[in-house]
Amino acid sequence: MSISSILDQLYEELKPSNCTLVAVSKTKPIDVIMEAYNHGQRDFGENKVQELANKYEKLPKDINWHMIGHLQSNKVKYIAPFVHLIHAVDSEKLLATINKEATKNNRTISCLLQIHIAQEESKFGFSPDDLDNFLNETDFSKYPNVRIVGLMGMATNTYDENQIAAEFAVLKSLSLKYSALNQKHDNIEMKVLSIGMSGDYKVALKLGSTMVRIGSTIFGARSYP
Numbered sequence: 236m237s238i239s240s241i242l243d244q245l246y247e248e249l250k251p252s253n254c255t256l257v258a259v260s261k262t263k264p265i266d267v268i269m270e271a272y273n274h275g276q277r278d279f280g281e282n283k284v285q286e287l288a289n290k291y292e293k294l295p296k297d298i299n300w301h302m303i304g305h306l307q308s309n310k311v312k313y314i315a316p317f318v319h320l321i322h323a324v325d326s327e328k329l330l331a332t333i334n335k336e337a338t339k340n341n342r343t344i345s346c347l348l349q350i351h352i353a354q355e356e357s358k359f360g361f362s363p364d365d366l367d368n369f370l371n372e373t374d375f376s377k378y379p380n381v382r383i384v385g386l387m388g389m390a391t392n393t394y395d396e397n398q399i400a401a402e403f404a405v406l407k408s409l410s411l412k413y414s415a416l417n418q419k420h421d422n423i424e425m426k427v428l429s430i431g432m433s434g435d436y437k438v439a440l441k442l443g444s445t446m447v448r449i450g451s452t453i454f455g456a457r458s459y460p
């Protein structure tokens with residue numbers, strides 16, 4: 236199937252829930268990304284800073300670039316001038332750096348907090364307890380040039396749809412719980428729930444996803460992760 240017809244099929248599936256498709260283009264060349272762009276796709280996701288910055292240079296400037304991977308503080312400066320949404324903020328240090336680089340660029344940068352919901356070991360993402368501490372104890376007025384617009388998570392890589400649904404449900408309930416903070420802080424507006432990849436986006440849609448990150452279904456398998 237062509238990229239265009241796969242995109243059309245995904246748009247149909249996402250339309251009822253008004254869910255945004257982030258086309259994950261990591262490892263894929265410019266001409267392939269342009270095929271999706273020419274079909275109307277504008278949101279693209281990358282997980283490496285260097286690759287993201289290179290593609291930003293070469294591709295049309297009306298693309299919304301999503302940084303979906305782990306981000307090191309010392310690399311924020313390379314994407315701060317243009318990044319649309321950073322999906323994987325998991326420390327105050329990173330948030331502070333994003334605020335600093337956003338200020339230098341005279342921008343406000345939107346961010347999602349990454350939450351660790353999977354059973355698999357991972358160094359990245361807040362645990363639900365850490366999230367609670369972070370949200371209740373951080374002085375967000377120190378970071379006027381960032382905007383926390385929601386949560387992001389990855390489910391366990393399993394065929395067990397009940398387990399995936401249970402993990403996504405945890406994230407959904409955290410998102411509801413902390414939307415109470417929207418009234419308390421100028422720069423918190425919990426509304427985005429970034430859940431769902433090629434293998435589990437249908438489950439994610441049922442659990443209230445507002446943003447799916449889909450790569451291999453659109454562009455085919457990658458030669459490296």
Ligand SMILES: *Cc1c(COP(=O)(O)O)cnc(C)c1O
Nearest residue numbers: 259282303432433448449450451
């Ligand atoms: C690669 C990646 C995706 C897309 O994965 P697919 O299985 O190819 O759809 C989504 N989210 C993150 C964080 C990724 O690194």
